Amino acid sequence: MAAAAAAAAAGSAGARRGPVLTPECMNPAIRRVEYAVRGPIVIRATEIEQELRKGVPKPFTEVIKANIGDAHAMGQQPITFLRQVTALCLCPELMKDESLPSDVKERAQRLLEACGGHSAGAYSASPGLQMVRESVARYIERRDGVPANADDIFLSTGASDGIVNMLKLLVCGSGASRTGVLIPIPQYPLYSAALAELEAAQVNYYLAEERCWALDVAELRRALAEGRRRCNPRALCIINPGNPTGQVQSRECIEQVIKFAYEEKLFLLADEVYQDNIYAEGSAFHSFKKVLMELGPPYADSVELASFHSISKGFMGECGLRGGYMEVVNLHPEVKAELSKLVSVRLCPPVPGQMILDTIMDPPKPGEPSYERFQAEKEAVLSALAEKARMTEEIFNRTPGIHCNPVQGAMYSFPARPGRCQTGAPDMFFCMRLLEETGICVVPGSGFGQKEGTYHFRMTILPPTEKLKILLEKLSSFYTKFVQEFS
Amino acid sequence: MAAAAAAAAAGSAGARRGPVLTPECMNPAIRRVEYAVRGPIVIRATEIEQELRKGVPKPFTEVIKANIGDAHAMGQQPITFLRQVTALCLCPELMKDESLPSDVKERAQRLLEACGGHSAGAYSASPGLQMVRESVARYIERRDGVPANADDIFLSTGASDGIVNMLKLLVCGSGASRTGVLIPIPQYPLYSAALAELEAAQVNYYLAEERCWALDVAELRRALAEGRRRCNPRALCIINPGNPTGQVQSRECIEQVIKFAYEEKLFLLADEVYQDNIYAEGSAFHSFKKVLMELGPPYADSVELASFHSISKGFMGECGLRGGYMEVVNLHPEVKAELSKLVSVRLCPPVPGQMILDTIMDPPKPGEPSYERFQAEKEAVLSALAEKARMTEEIFNRTPGIHCNPVQGAMYSFPARPGRCQTGAPDMFFCMRLLEETGICVVPGSGFGQKEGTYHFRMTILPPTEKLKILLEKLSSFYTKFVQEFS
Known part of the structure; x- marks a missing residue:
């Protein structure tokens, strides 16, 4: 109350009025929150994208955001049935569009x-x-x-x-x-x-x-x-x-x-x-x-x-x-x-x-007009992911110093660099260097927690197969160079 | 810690294990939360709708939810341009639909x-x-x-x-x-x-x-x-x-x-x-x-x-x-x-x-294909609302005992019943009776706060004009009857 009264007095006296809400007096629980998946690395990745657009020369032509499980951003196409139904719900006058299957119209209805x-x-x-x-x-x-x-x-x-x-x-x-x-x-x-x-x-x-x-x-x-x-x-x-x-x-x-x-x-x-x-x-x-x-x-x-x-x-x-x-x-x-x-x-x-x-x-059932397309699209996505999971594990494990467990499920690899890392460079440093030199954006293991003395990063397996292959190989060479430079 | 240890012991001993999360030990701040706009009156309104569907006889044929500012639920039609653009964004294959205006396609793109x-x-x-x-x-x-x-x-x-x-x-x-x-x-x-x-x-x-x-x-x-x-x-x-x-x-x-x-x-x-x-x-x-x-x-x-x-x-x-x-x-x-x-x-x-x-x-501009329709739809909604605002004030103020301030803006009337209400019936009782006898769902003033000794309710002005008129007149007669019954 004393503080409030003082502040009020200062205000009334016409002294330069500072802000009400400062880092010092905001909710301390919110200050403690951390969220690395969209943290400093990703903020820098967005800046680099803007620099590329302005023509700033870089050793790469695009930033690949492998930091977040965002399949469509990586080029995955939406499943047609899902989108047709939702589009019709938003704009029912399109019910008259003859290109839309009857089960789409029935579901939207x-x-x-x-x-x-x-x-x-x-x-x-x-x-x-x-x-x-x-x-x-x-x-x-x-x-x-x-x-x-x-x-x-x-x-x-x-x-x-x-x-x-x-x-x-x-x-x-x-x-x-x-x-x-x-x-x-x-x-x-x-x-x-x-x-x-x-x-x-x-x-x-x-x-x-x-x-x-x-x-x-x-x-x-x-x-x-x-x-x-x-x-x-x-x-x-x-x-x-x-x-x-x-x-x-x-x-x-x-x-x-x-x-x-x-x-x-x-x-x-x-x-x-x-x-x-x-x-x-x-x-x-x-x-x-x-x-x-x-x-x-x-x-x-x-x-x-x-x-x-x-x-x-x-x-x-x-x-x-x-x-x-x-x-x-x-x-x-x-x-x-x-x-x-x-x-x-x-x-x-x-x-x-x-x-x-x-x-x-409640997806389309066998015999319904959208069934075949739905199944084909679904299976194409899942089989590509399975292929990319295998490829990720394989290319990482081929790189001396990196160990990657099998990606049994989900959408990420979480490979380890050596426990007693020769470089001693903390996670953030590694990921920032990777970003600046290759345009590849991954999240430091510290953003997820890891046993003390171990170093990881999380990378999605979502880029298209060919692109992911190039990306993994780039990352692998970068790592080899990084170890030489900092050991 | 003692409590936790005891609970663990009870568990290990195979005694009947009660729930972890009970009303007594949940977050007390959440228990204190109140939100009348979707509170007990609305829960009862939904039950009555189900009863009507099952054929339970009532003195009305439908529930009118005037509790919440939900224009479309009250029959307001969406603005076409908004929905066409969003539908196209969700299902870009509809770009080929020739019925859609070019500015819709351009915006979606x-x-x-x-x-x-x-x-x-x-x-x-x-x-x-x-x-x-x-x-x-x-x-x-x-x-x-x-x-x-x-x-x-x-x-x-x-x-x-x-x-x-x-x-x-x-x-x-x-x-x-x-x-x-x-x-x-x-x-x-x-x-x-x-x-x-x-x-x-x-x-x-x-x-x-x-x-x-x-x-x-x-x-x-x-x-x-x-x-x-x-x-x-x-x-x-x-x-x-x-x-x-x-x-x-x-x-x-x-x-x-x-x-x-x-x-x-x-x-x-x-x-x-x-x-x-x-x-x-x-x-x-x-x-x-x-x-x-x-x-x-x-x-x-x-x-x-x-x-x-x-x-x-x-x-x-x-x-x-x-x-x-x-x-x-x-x-x-x-x-x-x-x-x-x-x-x-x-x-x-x-x-x-x-x-x-x-x-x-960033709505359609004069000269663009969607402009006329957009303006006409927008103005139709706003002029109907203005008309309903006036009508609401007028019919309420015609009812002895009810006072309603002009609805200058927003979507609600918040009329008062007499300060020293003859009935003494609390707000919730009034609104529940109104619901049970007329099917009209409004929110008690206590859900928004009001000066002690005053009684209000909030009702949206959103039902279609003719329906709103009937509703206001029903509410007015109900009120007269309610006052007679409880005074």
Whole structure:
């Protein structure tokens, strides 16, 4: 109050009035937030693009942004059926266009009937259009072979939105009793950013790089014990398939994690946005929901789970549309009501993203006019990704000093440079040099977390196959030169 | 820690494991959040709709949701140009459709060129597509006659998203030093909800109902003094045109508010989402930015301002697309960098909403193929709204006991029932009875805040003119009956 009164007095006296909001007096939790996927490297990459446009000479002609899982930006074409349906929903007068298949028109018609005033411009219900929630529930049933209920589905503005909302509900307390959340290291930095913003405690468990980034329950136990010394760990987050690490968890591992969560009374957050992105022989996606239900009681009827999915990844890559969903399992009914209230404050997720989600959850069926094209486009994307996953691993591992685990799933490689790096150059330095000399934009491992003394970077496998090959070879030569220069 | 250990022990011992997340141990700040616009009345309205569909007999045949500013849900048709452009961006193969005007195709082409990989499915830059930020800056310059800079424009997921992000930056401290924010009463409940969630202090200033909901600087001064006794008031929020109150502020009032913010060192948050919705003779919209710049130094170069706009209101009513922007003025450069970082964590606002925003900020010009249709559609919506604003005021004021201020702007009436209500029935009771007996869904005044002892409700003016007339007359008769029954 004294400060406020002084400030007011200074103002009234006509002294030079400084700003209200300064770095020193802004929300300190926001200052602590870090998000490397769009951090300094990416800001510099954008500057370089502008310099190239102005004709500044560089040793390369274009910047390749391999920093973010943004398939369309890398040239992947949208899946036709998804876009035709959404375009028709936005502009129903195009129904008369004879080039559009009948199943596209029929789907657009049904989606519009599900909207207020038959318009995509009306707010949907806050958890999403009922029709789309039903499509999601049926998709989950087909995927898992166990029942799903539309009332447990909350559509979201990308997966990030759902994840942050669940974390918001979980956070409470302060000091040693504040909520802790176990997250993998390396992690996708949305988690560390959200926990910093919410002033919750981040409890790190390390994935085993030497065993293809496997999740080890003994390590969970160690991390939990460490966490309990300084906070109240209440939730366990798993990213499967892994981001940035690309591993696909075995069914056995998932069972162990669920039992661990049961015993230690942890809420499970399963980030499963890469569930369609599985490439390695012998790897398969098992949803936490399916494994939990199949374990039966006491697990199936007590372990709380929120699972997240997105339209931004998979074979569709519709990042710009901002769609996704969360399924909640065993959530306390009153907490579910609080979640419903929380999402209502932001009114609703973007309706076009909900429409795209519907077309993915309920794709064309055999015999329908759009089926063949849809299947062909989907399979072309997924087989190219599988090829690029293999190629990435191979070219990196051919480079002396770089080690890259198999990219079993997701969209990234996370190769390591030597543990005791001859250069000693920190991650950011390496990535910035790479950018300045080759135009290749990747994210330093430090942005995701890594064991002390190890050095990584994350690179997407999304550029077109031929371009990715050139890029990997450029990166490989750069690395060799970099080691010579700095060792 | 003791609690956590006990819980773990109970788990290991195989005792019945209760849920991790219960109403008692969830985030208490989220529990305190209220959002009446989609609260219990609306939940009941949705149930009644389902009952009607099942054939349950009711004294009405449909529910009319006059609770929320959702124009399309009330039957308003989308503006053709906006939708044609966005549909083409989503499905560029429709470029060959000969029914689409050339300026639609040209705009879609330019927007796609501004997108990564020429696809609406790529993430945009986190503050939005540069092309759209430029369109917004040019729009503001035309509106205000003073310079605007695209670097100060942050696109958002509806206006709510921008508002919450600015509040997040402003919040700090705890107890008597925690951030306080002055908000009008009555207010749009996003503000109270966001402040509750962020654990900031809400400092109420009351609008003068007896003077058409005018904002009075003496009342700001009173509120500030009251706030300083319990928190550190750092920001002042203004909603102009008013929601739920519909008043349009005079230029003189805005000048006074700016001088007050300067003297008292307050950050200004100007919610200007209804800037196109001005109906009353003699009322005009003056943006805070324009008035601030025209006041010159020391105001123009020191008062910090964030102004918010949206695609959900105005003549377009594109709520479902979730688009909007915030313009920041005099923001400390490092705080602006922190804002850029904060928005990057959520990657980007929905791209289709950005595209719609572009078409609104940069509409067809005279002589272009879409100009006539665009103007005609826009003017039809705005003149119908003006007519409905007048009709609402008139029919309410014809009803003994109800007083309704002129709806000068925005989309709502906020009529009062007698201060010392004969019935004593609280707001919620009145609105619930109204819903059950007539199918009309309105929001109790308590959801927005009101002076103690006064009773209001908020009703949109959005239903089609003929329907609105019937609705107002039904409401008027219901009120007369209600007063007889409960007095």
